[in-house]
Amino acid sequence: MGKTIVEVQLEVPYHTLTIAETEAQLSTSIAEGLSTKEAEARLRRYGTNELKGDGGVKWYKVLWRQIAHPLVAVLLIANALAFATSQFAEGGVISFIIITNAVIGFYQEFSAEQTMEALRNMSSPTSQVIRDENRTLVPNNQVVPGDIMIIEDGDVIGADCRLFEVFNLETDEALLTGESLPVQKNLDQIKSAEQPLGDRLNMVFSSTTVVKGRAKGIVTSTGMATQIGKIATTLMNVNTDEQTPLQKRLNKLAYFIMVAAVVSVIIVFGVHSFRYSTEIAIYAISVAISMIPQGLVAIVTLTMAFGVRRMAHAKAIVRRLSSLESLGAVTNICSDKTGTLTESKMVAVRMWFPGDGFYRVSGTGFIPEGEIFYQGHTMNSKPQIQEEKVTIASGSDQLLRALQAAALCNMAELRKTNHPETHGEWTAIGDPTEIALQVLAYKAGVPKPELIENGFQLIAEFPFDSSVKRMSVLYKTDSGEYFIFTKGATERVIGRCSHYRHGESEIPLENEKADSVQPDFKSTIMDSVDALAEQGLRVLTLSYRKFTPTPGVDLVHGLDREEVESDLVFLGLVGIYDPPREESLPAVMRCYEAGIRVHMLTGDHPSTAAAIAKEVAIIPADTNVKTSPMVMSADMFDSMTEEQIDALEELPRVVARCSPNTKVKMIAALHRRKLFVAMTGDGVNDSPSLKAANVGIAMGQSGSDVAKQAADIVLTDDNFATIVDAIAEGRRMFYNIQKFIQHLMSGNIAAILVLLAALAVKDSEGDSVFPLSTVAILFMNLCYSSPPAIGLGLEPASAMSMKEPPRSSDQGLFTFEVIMDMVVYGVSMAILEFAPFIIVLFVFEDGEMGYRCNTSYSPSCDGVFRARAAGYAAGTLLILAHAINCRDIRESGWTWSRLKTLHHNKALWLSIVLGTLILIPIFYIPGLNKNVFKHLAITYEWGLVFASLFIYTAFVELYKLIKRRTMA
Incomplete structure (x- = not known):
């Protein structure tokens, strides 16, 4: 190529x-x-x-991490000792284990790093x-x-x-x-x-x-x-060597295991009065190796990589691995409304003008096909027979000026494509709200391009600012007149208005004289806003004024925004509908089942926000917006002191007219209540709240780059349901890591107890008789502990994982229950693994232990080799059965409803089936059994093995039953 x-x-x-x-x-x-x-x-x-x-990703750094690890260091020391004492079979197997672990670990981690890098690039x-x-x-x-x-x-x-x-x-x-x-x-x-x-x-x-x-x-x-x-410099470097709190805790565990391994070696030599011999050294090596969960680091990497891939498939890009662990502890989600809980497919459906009343606009989407109907002074939610169709020709100057404001105070573009595949289709570029206004102008017959063609020339723009919630533009006409058009939140625009437009007249707001107008006109405006907002409509206010430039002032850069946005003339209101996403209601209900409280923090009017919040069940349907403490305006929330906020029985579920500072204040209030917060954001000013939250979630479609860089997770579909899916994945991953660590560590506890207990079993020379050979210990870890642990790491989420309250944010992997389980399971497995070894050796073989049976076979070692095989068979089957138990920390793993779900986790059931089948060649291939594993083929011993398996399963079921009845 x-x-x-x-x-x-x-x-x-x-x-x-x-x-x-x-x-x-x-x-x-x-x-x-x-x-x-x-x-x-x-x-x-x-x-x-x-x-x-x-x-x-640097491959050599990943490879070095596989070698420069405390657990590998113990294996390397054991390998050196094995070769130094001429135990070439053991040395060869340990070398094979080290190389295999390094290759598998390198492949898994390198693939995971590449995946993470690709996902980071996506975000x-x-x-x-x-x-x-x-x-x-x-x-x-x-x-x-x-x-x-x-x-x-x-x-x-x-x-x-x-x-x-x-x-x-x-x-x-x-x-x-x-x-x-x-x-x-x-x-x-x-x-x-x-x-x-x-x-x-x-x-x-x-x-x-x-x-x-x-x-x-x-x-x-x-x-x-x-x-x-x-100049070969980059601004956006990402730290790929980031270590999560979980990885740091596991590194500490590795050092603890290393120290414990050294202590166990000292114990072995101490029992033998610190007498050195090849057999004692090999036994010490075996005890040390038995403590090492060799696949731990690789399995953690694999599980986290799998979690990251699953979240990416669910349209949530993980930028920081630590957020994966944090997700499972989230107690509260603070979400925006527009585009997250709603579809962001906005369409202008209502208008209201002083003196005239309400208008309805037909049509959907951004196809500019629809008509305007006059409804009168009462807004009808459904089309009525008495509606009157209105055109610009038949309408008032007030309607024309309002539509000019909607079209010109607007940066969106609407046009038909010339592309061969989409020729003639309408497309839109811009903010969804502005697109809705632009479509309205097209429907009314006053599109922006036509206005520009007819003499309107843009001179200056004051873009939308979340702190003032307004946007203004200055236009000049061919006749030399200047007009300022302003749109924004009603509360932020009406305060800048000194007059309102009624027909062709501009009437002062402070001292209305017209008979056709109510005395308190501002309250009339707000009543109309409420009427629109209660229908779930986002309400924008349009205003304008004629402008006379001051001679010598630069109109592009020299204008003061405060001065421009003053003495405005109120034109009217536009109601824009943005339907809730179909997935939002089920997602919010899942949150309640999972013990997670949802808060809506939005820039919309309180009634608009409350109407949508009711539709998606954030607040009850019968909530009174004006009196309920669950709905609050940002002005009210921001004016409260910390003491007043902390005294509230419950923090508001809906905060309307929200500013970026309001979001930060809400997060601080939640943190004071010891709650764990996920916060969504998309704007530049959302960066402080995204960083202040425990998990910052940026919008991938509508979000600014600054917000994405400040966030831990980026949603590629801006969908609230994706946040809930990400939390479910975070819980699944945390509990799966807990499961496989419990599986690995309880297996290691069992192995170390068996080996230490066997120090009391000595041959005629006073040397301890190995219950397991070094090769058998390594093989048990490699083929019987690690593969099922990988399967447990890939276990699908439990049906109950999102029906339980969030775990405490300071709850680590090793809770009291987990530690108790590891000890109980480890001790019980050790007893039931050691029992067949002892019974075969002392009951069926009359205590015949031969001479130097730890290193080679002779006829006198027949009993030791058969006993060792029985113990090994029991240990391997117990550790495989233990994987089924670890699928759930309290529920039975052996019910039919649980067993039939095993086919969802092929890695787990394949590891169990293949692990069982591998026993056959280990026991029955001559040479392999005697010379490598140091045991013989067994016959009647299988009865003891299956008895141990049955007793262990019955004990575990009884233990879990007691836990279910006694532990909360």
């Missing part, structure tokens, strides 16, 4: 070219963007948009580009020269771009220029090709961040051809 040649991107001084020249140079269209086919061709031609040598900064005439979100590494990039507040810019549309854009370029102040961008062509980077104001550069404003640009350079690529 030929080697792919990546073409070097030409160094063209794009800042010196006009927009049309740049467009021609890169063979693109600022209106239509590239086609998907052309983008793929350019990706092959120029390579991916990423920096070389900026990290990635890394993304770019909005126009492809096939549609706005689409692509990973930064898929951006190519010629792409049309859409840049918004909070973005990390994905490539170098020549700007062709700019509104109040400021970027932080300190990474490149060292300049601490944001740089304000414009479209002016620059004549000098040698202009310093900091003065190339018509360009933006890869890895710099947008401080405010928005823009569109043509991608000119990607990857190593960008300015940041030229």
Whole structure:
């Protein structure tokens, strides 16, 4: 296969070219963007948009971690001792175990690291580009020269771009220029090709961040051809050597085991009066090896990698492994409404105007097909016969001005595609709320392009700001008039209005004179807002005013927002419906079953938020919005002191008109109640709350890059149900790790107890008789402990996992119950493994122990070899049966309903079946049994083995029954 040649991107001084020249140079269209086919061709031609040598998974580091581990160190010491004492069979097997574990561990961990890196890249900064005439979100590494990039507040810019549309854009370029102040961008062509980077104001550069404003640009350079690529620096490094709290705890466990192994070696030599011999040394090695759960590290890695993959499949990208462990402890979820609990498929369905009353708008989605009907002063939730169809020609000037405000104070774009596959279909680019307003304007016959064509020229823009909840634009007409249009939350707009529009008149709000208008008009407005909001509609207020510029003031950069957004004229209200997602109600109900409380923190009106909250069961259907403490406005919540908040019987379930600071205050209140919080966010200002939460969850579709970088988890579908699925996966993973650690450690406890107890069984020379050979111990760990433990790590979630309350956030793996179980199971297995060995040796073989039966076979060792085989068979079958017990910490593992679910976990039942079958060659292949495993084929001993298995199963069932009845 030929080697792919990546073409070097030409160094063209794009800042010196006009927009049309740049467009021609890169063979693109600022209106239509590239086609998907052309983008793929350019990706092959120029390579991916990423920096070389900026990290990635290092195979040698992963391999070193397999070797430089305390548990492996014990095996290496044992291996050296085995060869030093001429025990070549044992030494060979230990070498094989070390190499096999290293290879398997390396493969598992390297694959897991690669998966994690790929997933991190998926959640890394993304770019909005126009492809096939549609706005689409692509990973930064898929951006190519010629792409049309859409840049918004909070973005990390994905490539170098020549700007062709700019509104109040400021970027932080300190990474490149060292300049601490944001740089304000414009479209002016620059004549000098040698202009310093900091003065190339018509360009933006890869890895710099947008401080405010928005823009569109043509991608000119990607990857190593960008300015940041030229100095070989990257802003977004990810620490792939991150260790989670779980991994740190397991490392401590490994050191504890290592110390315990050393102590056990001392005990062995102490029992033999510190007399050294080859047999004593080998026995000490065996005891030390028996303490090592050899597959522990690899199984933890595999389980976490499997969990990460499952979450990615469920559309939740894990950015920090520690969040996997935290998810299972979540007690409260603070979620946004729009796009998370709802579909974010907004459509304007109602309007209200002073003096006129309510209007209904027909049609769905962003297809601009529908009509406007007048309903009167009472809003009807369903179409009525007495409705009157309204057009711009038949409507009032007030309606026309309101529709102009909806269309012009709006950055969304609506158009039909020319793409061959979607020709004639309507597509939309922009915020869903603004798209809904734009569709409304098209339905009414006053689309934005037509208004622009008829003389409206955009002069300045004040983008939506979550702190003021408003957006304003300044337009100039062909006649020389200036108009300011403002839209936003009613509470934040009405306070900036001094008049309201009634027909062609502008009437003062403070001293109404008209007979047709109620005396307290502000209360009338708020009553209308409530009427719309109670229908679950998101309510926006439209306003405007004529503007007279002050001579000499720069209208683009010199206007003060406070001054612009004052003395406005109230026009009317628009009600926008955003239906709840189908999955939201079941997901919230799952949360209640799991003991998780859901809070909705939204920027919407309290009545709107409460209506949706009722639909998805966050609050009861009969909740009175005005009197219930479960629904609260952000103003009220923010005005409360910590003492007042802590005195509340319950924190509010719905907080409306929320600001970023409100979210942080809510998290702090939850933390003071010792609760564990997951918080969703999508904006730049959500970063503090995402970092303050125990688990920060960013929106992958609507979220800003800054929010994604601050989050632990990124949702690729922005869906609340995905959060619940992620919590379920976090619980599953935690409990599965608990299960396989219990399985491994109880098996190791059993092995060490058997070996230490056997110190009392001595031959004629006073040396201890091995109940298990070194090879048998290693083989038991490798083939009978590790494979079922892997199966337990992959165990599907229990049906009860999301019907139990969250575990305590400070609850580790080793709870009192888990430690008690490990000891009880370990001791019982040790007794039932040692019993067949003792019974065969002292009852059936009359205590005949031969001479030096630990290292080689002779006829006098027949009894020892048969007893050893019986003990080994019992130990292996017990550890395999124990895997069934470990599937549930309290419920029986042997009921038919549990056993029939084994087919869902092929890894577990295959490990049990194959482990049982492997016993046959071990016992009955000549040479392998005597020379390697140091035991013989058995016959009648199987009766003792199965008796041990039966007694153990009965004991475990009785033990679990007692736990179910006595433990909460």
